[in-house]
Each structure stands twice: as C-alpha cells, then as structure tokens.
Amino acid sequence: MECFICATDSSEVPSSGDYKQLACPDCGEYRISGTAIALFKEHNWRFDVDLTRRWLTSQLGTGKLPLIDSDRAASLI
Template sequence: MNCLICVRAAERIECDGPWEERDCPECGRYRVADALILTLMEQGQIFDVSKTRSWLDSRRKNGNVPSIEIHQALLLP
C-alpha cells in the first residue's frame, strides 16, 4: 500500500467510517476522508508534502491520529 501524501510504501490501517488510514515511515500515521481522496483523483490534485507533514505534526501533539477532511486539505494545482 502507498502513502496518500508522499506515495512511498506505507501500512494500511483498518479503521471505521469513511476514512483511509495509513502509517508511513516519513509522514507518520494519519487518516484521510474518502471524499477528499475522490476529489483529489477527480481534479488531478496532490498534497503539498512538506506543508501536509507539518500540519499533521502540529495535530499529533494532542496524542490522537490526525484526520484530514476535505475542508482542511492543502492542494496543489
């Protein structure tokens, strides 16, 4: 399985709800909403890797697995 952020090899984690969860050696553990994944695919968009990693790191401080929803996404044209 691949990381949804940097596309490197990552472990897929089973989770409940409309999410894809990954554990990437570079990006860490995170969830991405299915709706966001579909939007990215439809629009041919990708994550800004460094900005997304920074955002995820800031969200991990509370101890929870960060979740990226469509309204939080950092997209590149």
C-alpha cells in the same frame, strides 16, 4: 498502498468508517476521509508534502490521530 501525501509504500491500518488510515514511514500515521480521497482523484490534486507534514506534526500534541478531511485537504495542496 502508497501514502496519499508522499507516495512512499505505506501500510494501511484496518479501520471502520468513511476514511482510510495509513502508517507512512516518512509522514507518520494519519487518516484521510473518503470525500478527500475522491476530491484528489477528481481534480488530480497532489499534497504539498512539506506543508502537509508540518500540519501533521502540529497535530501530534492533540492526542488524536490527524484526520485530513475535504476542507483540510484543500488547504494542503
């Protein structure tokens, strides 16, 4: 499927829970919540690719996979 951030062809990692996990060759691996996905569809939002990738990079040191929830998504458009 397409990366939610940059629309590059990405692989979806099977996961349980109310989120999708994607491995994008350009953005890396991240999770996005079902609520955030619904918001993007509803408002026709697009991620600010540079801003979002910077945020993803800043999360690398935490040891957890970055999760883009609805609050986070609103700050990355």
